[in-house]
Amino acid sequence: MTPSTNTLERTNYLNATKGFMSWFWTIDHKRLGLMYMWSVVAAFILGGFFALKIRMTLMPGAVDFASQTAEQMNAYNNAFTVHGAVMIFLVIIPSIPAALGNFVVPMMLGAKDVAFPRLNRFSYHLWIIGALLFTGTFFIGNLDTGWTFYPPYSTGSTDNTVILATLGAFVLGFSSIFTGLNFIVTIHKMRPANMTWFRMPLFLWAIYATAVIQILATPVIGISLLLLLVEKTMSIGIFNPELGGDPVFFQHLFWFYSHPAVYIMILPGMGVMSELFATFSRKPIFGYKSIAMSSLAIALFSFIVWGHHMFLSGQSQLMSVIFSALTFSVAVPSAIKVFNWIATMYKGSVAFTTPMIYGMSIIWLFGIGGLTGLFLATLGTDVQFHDTYFVVAHFHYVMVGSALFGFIGGIYYWWPKMYGRMADNFWTKLAWFMSFIGFNLTFLPQFVGGSRGMPRRYAGYGTEAGYDSFNYWSTIGAMILAVGLTMALGTLIYSMFRGRKAPSNPWGGVTLEWQTPTPPPEHNFEIDAFPVGDPYDMNLCEYNGEEEGFLPVNPRADDPCVADVAIDPVYFEPESENAPA
Amino acid sequence: MNLSALLRAAAWLQQDGDYFFPVEASTNAGEVDRIYYFIFWVSAVSFALIVGATIYFAIKYRRTKVGMNPEDSPHHSTSIEIVWSVIPTLFMIVMFKWGFDDYVDRRTPPGDAYQVNVHAQKWSWAYSYDEGAETGMGWLGGEGEGLVVPVGVPIKLRIDSADVLHSFSVPAFRIKMDAVPGRYTYAWFEATKIGEYPVFCTEYCGTRHSRMLSKVQVLSQEDFDAWMKKQGNLADLPPVEAGQKLFQRKCASCHNMDGSKLIGPALNGLYGKEESLVGGAKVTVDDNYLRESILEPSAKIVEGYPDAMTPFAGQLSEDEISWLITYIKSVK
Numbered sequence: 024m025t026p027s028t029n030t031l032e033r034t035n036y037l038n039a040t041k042g043f044m045s046w047f048w049t050i051d052h053k054r055l056g057l058m059y060m061w062s063v064v065a066a067f068i069l070g071g072f073f074a075l076k077i078r079m080t081l082m083p084g085a086v087d088f089a090s091q092t093a094e095q096m097n098a099y100n101n102a103f104t105v106h107g108a109v110m111i112f113l114v115i116i117p118s119i120p121a122a123l124g125n126f127v128v129p130m131m132l133g134a135k136d137v138a139f140p141r142l143n144r145f146s147y148h149l150w151i152i153g154a155l156l157f158t159g160t161f162f163i164g165n166l167d168t169g170w171t172f173y174p175p176y177s178t179g180s181t182d183n184t185v186i187l188a189t190l191g192a193f194v195l196g197f198s199s200i201f202t203g204l205n206f207i208v209t210i211h212k213m214r215p216a217n218m219t220w221f222r223m224p225l226f227l228w229a230i231y232a233t234a235v236i237q238i239l240a241t242p243v244i245g246i247s248l249l250l251l252l253v254e255k256t257m258s259i260g261i262f263n264p265e266l267g268g269d270p271v272f273f274q275h276l277f278w279f280y281s282h283p284a285v286y287i288m289i290l291p292g293m294g295v296m297s298e299l300f301a302t303f304s305r306k307p308i309f310g311y312k313s314i315a316m317s318s319l320a321i322a323l324f325s326f327i328v329w330g331h332h333m334f335l336s337g338q339s340q341l342m343s344v345i346f347s348a349l350t351f352s353v354a355v356p357s358a359i360k361v362f363n364w365i366a367t368m369y370k371g372s373v374a375f376t377t378p379m380i381y382g383m384s385i386i387w388l389f390g391i392g393g394l395t396g397l398f399l400a401t402l403g404t405d406v407q408f409h410d411t412y413f414v415v416a417h418f419h420y421v422m423v424g425s426a427l428f429g430f431i432g433g434i435y436y437w438w439p440k441m442y443g444r445m446a447d448n449f450w451t452k453l454a455w456f457m458s459f460i461g462f463n464l465t466f467l468p469q470f471v472g473g474s475r476g477m478p479r480r481y482a483g484y485g486t487e488a489g490y491d492s493f494n495y496w497s498t499i500g501a502m503i504l505a506v507g508l509t510m511a512l513g514t515l516i517y518s519m520f521r522g523r524k525a526p527s528n529p530w531g532g533v534t535l536e537w538q539t540p541t542p543p544p545e546h547n548f549e550i551d552a553f554p555v556g557d558p559y560d561m562n563l564c565e566y567n568g569e570e571e572g573f574l575p576v577n578p579r580a581d582d583p584c585v586a587d588v589a590i591d592p593v594y595f596e597p598e599s600e601n602a603p604a
Numbered sequence: 605m606n607l608s609a610l611l612r613a614a615a616w617l618q619q620d621g622d623y624f625f626p627v628e629a630s631t632n633a634g635e636v637d638r639i640y641y642f643i644f645w646v647s648a649v650s651f652a653l654i655v656g657a658t659i660y661f662a663i664k665y666r667r668t669k670v671g672m673n674p675e676d677s678p679h680h681s682t683s684i685e686i687v688w689s690v691i692p693t694l695f696m697i698v699m700f701k702w703g704f705d706d707y708v709d710r711r712t713p714p715g716d717a718y719q720v721n722v723h724a725q726k727w728s729w730a731y732s733y734d735e736g737a738e739t740g741m742g743w744l745g746g747e748g749e750g751l752v753v754p755v756g757v758p759i760k761l762r763i764d765s766a767d768v769l770h771s772f773s774v775p776a777f778r779i780k781m782d783a784v785p786g787r788y789t790y791a792w793f794e795a796t797k798i799g800e801y802p803v804f805c806t807e808y809c810g811t812r813h814s815r816m817l818s819k820v821q822v823l824s825q826e827d828f829d830a831w832m833k834k835q836g837n838l839a840d841l842p843p844v845e846a847g848q849k850l851f852q853r854k855c856a857s858c859h860n861m862d863g864s865k866l867i868g869p870a871l872n873g874l875y876g877k878e879e880s881l882v883g884g885a886k887v888t889v890d891d892n893y894l895r896e897s898i899l900e901p902s903a904k905i906v907e908g909y910p911d912a913m914t915p916f917a918g919q920l921s922e923d924e925i926s927w928l929i930t931y932i933k934s935v936k
Contacts, residue, residue, distance in 0.1 A: 093867050096811050169808045175785060176768040176810060264786025270769060271784060304665070305673060310680045335771065337784045340711050344704055351696040355689060361654060362688045368661035370677035375666065386658045394647035401699045403639045403706030407625075407778045410771060410806040474624045474640070476775025478806045481814035488802065566671030 029524045031443040035542040050140035051545060055147050056126030057441060060434070062147075063122055064512065066113035066154060071505065073106035078465075078501040080482065081494045088485040099482035100167035105160075107170035108188060112195045113154055115422055116284065118430045119291030120237070121146070121202050124230050127437060128206055130536035131224050133215045133553045135546040138208040142201050149198035156191030160184040169480060171281075172248070174262035174273050178255040185255060189248040196241045196248075199287070203237030206230050215535075218555040221315065224534040225301075225308060225558075228315040229294025232322040236283045236290075240326065244280035247273065271336050278329035286325040288422055290318060292385070292429025293360055299382035299432060300364045302532045304371030307559035310363040317356030324353040331400060335409050343402060350400040357393055361386060376530065377451040381432030384459050385425050392420030395470065412493070413473025416466040424462060431458075431511060438515065439529050443542040444522030450514045457507030464500025468493040526572025533563045538575070621776075629801055629822070630777035631794040632710060637778075639702050646695050710779070713792035717760035720751065724783035725766035725914050727812035727867075728857040729803065737835035740853035741818040750803065750819035753795060754828035760792045767914040771807035774820055782807055795822040811867060811912065812857065839923065847931025850924055858913065861935050868913060869906055872935040880907040894929045 036053050046054055080086055080099050125143065129136050137143050160166045164182035177185050210231050214223065250261050251273070260266025262273040301308040308314060330338060330346030365386065373379070395417040398404045408414060439445055469477075472493035477484070484490045527541040535555075539547055564573040621627040624644075628634050665674070723730040729741040731751045742750025753759045763772055765783035772791065773780040781791040805816035823831060838846040851861075858867040878888050882905040887893055896903055898920070901913035920928075 093811050093865075096814065100808075100811065100813070167810070173769055173808070176808070179768060264784075269786070305667075306677070307679045309678075310685055312680070313685055334707075335780055335782045337782055337787060337789045340708070343707065347703065347707075348700055351700055354696060355693055358692050359685070359689055362685075365654060365657050365661065366684075368658070368665060370675040371661070371665050372667045372672045372674045373662050373665045375662070383658055383662060387655055390651050390654050394651055397643050397647060397696070397699060398640065401639060401643060401703030403636050403703040403710070404643065405703070406707070406710065406780050407636055407640075407775065409780055410773075471624060475621075475626050476773065476802075476804065478773065478804045480808040483814050561674075568670070 029443055029526065030540045030542060030544070031524060034544065035443070035540070036545045037442070037542050039545045048144070050136070050144050052125045052129050052136050052140065052143060053441075053543065053547075055143055056122055056124070058147060059117060059125060059150070060122035062150065062154070063114055063118050066109055069158075070106050070109035070114055071508070073102045073109070075501060075505060076102040077106060078498040081484075082498040083486070083491040083495050086483055088483045091483050096482040097165050097167060100169075100480070101165045103480055104166050104169050105157075108166075108192070109157065110422075111170055111284070111288075112192050113150075113157065115288045115426050116195075116199055117150060117202075118288075118426065119295065119433060120206070120230060120233050120287070121150070121198075123295070123430070123433045123437060124202070124206060124291065126441060127536055128209060128227065128230055129213070130440075130539060130543065130547050131227055131534050132209065132213050132218070133535045133538075133548055133555075134209065134213040135548065137205045138212055139205050143205050146198045146201040146205070149194050149201070153191045153193075153195035153198060156187050156194060159191075160187045163187065171277060172251060173277075174251060174254065174268075174270055175264065178251060178263055186252060189252055193245050193248050196245045199237050200241045203234035203241075206234040207238065210234075215553045215555055218553070221312065222555050222558050223315075225297035225311070225314050225318075226291075226294035226534075228318045229290045229297070232318040233287050233290045233294075235319075235322050236287050236325060240280045240283040240287075243276060244284075247276035247280070250276075271333070271338060274333050274336055275329070275338075278332045279326075282329040282332065283322075283325040285418075285421070286321055288426045290321060292426040292433075293318065295429045295433040295436070296360075296364055296382055296385060298532070298534070299378050299436060300367045301559045301561075302436075302530050303374045303376055303379035303382070304368050305374075305531060305561045306367055306371040307557060307561065308363065309366035309369070310359075311559070313359055314363050317359050320356040321353060324349065324356070328353055331405075334402060334405050347400055347402045347405075351397075354393065354396065354400070357389075361389065361393070374530075377446065377448065377455065378432045378436035378530070380452060380455055381428050381435065384455070385428050385432070388420055388424030388428060388462070391467075392417060392424055395420065407476070408473055410479050411473035412469040412477045412479060415479055416469035416473060419466050419469075424466075428458075434515070436530065437536070438518070439525030440527075440536060440539075440541055440543065442519050442522075443525050444518050445525045445529060446514045446518040446522060450510065450517075454507050454510035454514055457510060458504055459507070461500050461502070461504030461507050465497050465504055466500070468496045468500075526570045528564060528573040529571070531561065531564055531566065531573040533561055534558060537564075537573075626776045626801075627797065628776070628778075629795055629797045629799065630774075630779070631796055632706070633776070633778045633796075635706050635709075639699075639706060642702065643699055646699075650692075710792070711790075713760040713790065714758045717758040717792055718754075719760045719762060720753065722751070722761050722763040722772055722783070723766065724763065724770035724772065724805070724816075726768065726810055726858075726912070727805070727816040728854070729772070729805075729816065729818040730853050733832070733835075735832055735835070736837060737832060738838075738853065741816075741857065742821070750800075750821055752821045752823060752828065752831055754825045755795050755798050755822050757825070758792055758794045760790060763789045763791065766919065768809050769807045770805050770809050770816065773804045773806040774801055775804070776801040777820070780806060795820070798822050798824060811910075815857065838927070843927045843930040844934050846924075847927035847929070847934075850928055851931055854916070854920075855928075865909075868909055871932050875933045881905060882907055891929055894932060895925055898925060898928065 036051055046058060049055060086095060164184040166184035166188050168177040168181055168185055172189060210227055253259050254261045254263060258266060260268040262268040262270050297308055297314055328346060328350045330342050331350045334343045399408060399417060435446060435451060472490050477490045525541050528537040535553060564575050567574045625637055628637060721732045732738045739749040739752060763781055763783045765785045767785060770783040771780060772783060777793045779791050779793050781789050799822055801820045803818035803820060805813060838849060860866050860870045861872045863870045863872060874889050876889060878886055880886055887904060899917040900915055902911050905911050
């Protein structure tokens with residue numbers, strides 16, 4: 024009989040210590056990853072509530088255009104501001120790097136934790152403080168500046184919620200910087216001796232490129248928001264022309280962070296995609312080096328395209344032209360990644376698992392999100408689409424369709440490792456189907472509304488503007504999407520308690536996190552030296568019917584996947600000199 | 605929304621254009637649409653290829669039994685990777701160049717263009733002409749004249765803002781430009797079709813951003829000349845009428861004259877009344893109070909209303925202030 028490698032009944036990182044403080048004050052990267060994940064889910068529910076509020080207000084017939092009051096408009100302006108700010112600062116930016124990255128990165132490196140476990144805990148606590156500052160705005164006023172905080176509106180007659188929200192974003196920025204710093208040092212210093220840069224799994228390349236952006240770009244938004252606070256609280260003229268400032272200057276500072284931030288959101292999703300396509304095609308990823316290098320190229324180019332948010336801001340025409348050209352440059356490495364993922368499936372053994380279905384649907388979603396970016400990089404067409412729903416649809420296809428679906432796909436992929444249980448095959452796929460249909464129904468009509476001129480951030484349109492049908496379908500789609508995402512969450516919560524016990528390697532992954540028992544012990548691995556070769560050599564494991572999962576071929580005597588060794592508690596006593604303090 | 609407004613709205617819908625765009629009503633619109641359709645078809649074919657390949661590979665190479673191993677295939681191919689990097693790059697060079705040419709053309713008004721000044725403020729548009737004419741916003745489907753221009757003549761817009769960022773957008777002309785406080789920005793177009801076209805504010809500017817709507821009226825040259833002749837100087841009108849015209853242009857987007865609250869208080873029957881201010885003080889409305897409230901609105905805020913009004917100091921002449929006060933006094 025094949026011994027089961029599931030350690031739910033034994034000591035593992037979930038049950039090794041108990042009590043609120045054992046989680047809240049933990050320095051275990053796996054527990055921090057899970058706490059990030061559930062915190063992000065909570066923030067997503069908050070942001071999603073405001074998304075539905077937006078869609079309900081815009082449903083034709085819901086609010087009479089002629090008699091809409093100032094209070095109703097202010098409430099709408101608050102809804103899109105909170106939706107945007109929460110989804111960007113609290114959800115998408117920390118989603119894959121902080122939640123999945125924390126859980127997976129050290130294990131992919133065969134390490135016991137990140138380089139600075141206490142700093143890691145501090146990052147999470149900063150996230151909590153930032154989230155509290157944001158939610159504090161609900162109690163002191165009506166935040167209505169848009170997540171972009173453009174002055175002179177934001178520093179003018181708006182209320183003090185701007186101060187709280189910018190402080191929140193400032194604190195969250197530090198959370199993001201510390202996470203990035205941690206991952207850079209971890210990846211540089213803690214790889215197994217024989218894991219060269221080009222033997223790293225591609226998820227690590229993506230997280231590494233993301234971390235570079237996090238630590239280089241995020242300080243700029245911190246400085247910009249502080250300058251905004253100085254102007255607002257002390258009336259020192261920086262951005263407001265009445266005080267001698269320049270409002271376009273703020274846009275430069277803001278987008279110098281916020282465009283690279285788009286790649287903080289999408290690069291980790293691309294990293295998840297690379298893992299999914301390799302594992303579920305049971306093939307080495309096609310064009311490993313070009314995927315790895317394109318991650319770095321995207322991180323580099325992301326710093327020199329910010330001006331495409333400002334084609335109509337009054338910046339010089341020469342700058343607009345240069346930024347248009349540079350923007351196209353970022354499209355090439357993105358396209359290369361897509362082609363590589365597709366080529367990985369060629370002559371593969373493609374498994375229609377839930378994570379892979381998320382992965383394959385991202386080809387559709389990122390295809391639309393990426394290709395519609397071409398219209399916005401092109402100067403002539405951008406003038407028409409700028410600040411319309413075309414832009415709204417475009418960035419939702421990238422940030423939700425690609426980054427969020429990547430996050431969910433990644434959760435399903437590593438879920439068995441997290442909780443030692445499998446999510447239900449049928450219900451997870453039904454949830455994906457509802458989300459996919461709902462998402463496309465919400466955002467496809469917005470492209471057409473946008474090319475017809477439909478402006479963003481409007482509390483209402485009036486029938487005569489001719490945009491009712493787009494709003495109608497978007498609202499229906501948003502409701503279906505909400506049902507789909509709720510179902511997806513339901514499948515996870517159900518499986519935590521009732522799911523089938525997972526084998527340690529249900530999918531046949533060959534990266535190192537699959538070489539530890541499920542759920543892993545507190546310190547992941549005992550051994551320090553892994554025989555690392557090609558990170559996607561699928562011959563290292565093969566399917567075993569009794570296990571209902573994959574087992575290593577030629578297991579070594581010290582392979583932790585061999586159950587009786589793995590679950591020996593003495594064996595997993597942390598080495599005192601290497602253990603995280 | 606009354607019936608006549610709805611009927612006027614229907615007139616816009618008849619100028620519907622094609623599926624993706626409103627009617628092409630400027631010399632620039634056709635070129636923008638051609639660039640759009642070029643990128644659209646390149647994207648549509650690319651999208652069909654990548655999604656088609658994904659579905660085809662997923663079905664053809666699906667795992668038919670557990671533990672099925674893949675066939676042998678290369679793990680990279682330099683020649684294929686060069687091909688699929690270079691071909692998209694070539695298409696993108698064409699897109700950039702075409703979009704660049706159109707943009708440069710759009711940013712360079714012809715030397716003989718006829719200039720109209722566009723004034724943005726929370727939350728209204730006003731237009732002024734070198735001949736002295738001034739027009740108000742002209743609501744989408746509602747009253748007012750909007751931006752009145754002759755057909756077939758290049759029009760250069762000089763755009764300014766009195767308070768925060770706004771953006772002047774005319775989808776039918778495919779033009780859009782931000783209004784930035786403290787500087788002028790420019791846009792130009794040449795209308796090709798007589799008619800009325802909606803104008804939107806497309807940079808978020810606060811509470812009534814979604815009501816910062818206007819319209820462009822394109823007239824034949826003769827109609828435009830006749831219209832311009834009729835635009836007498838406000839100074840030639842009786843002060844009450846001059847004040848009323850000015851009120852509709854400058855104040856009506858936030859103040860009603862029918863007793864109902866909009867953003868600010870209604871102004872009918874106000875003169876001589878006692879108002880409660882934020883902080884508890886009371887003030888009796890007289891000429892000096894009205895003058896101060898127009899020029900420095902933040903000085904005294906009426907209880908129950910936001911401190912949201914843009915100061916008009918420097919924007920109005922003494923005569924204009926006087927006409928406005930006369931008009932506000934006259935409405936009971």
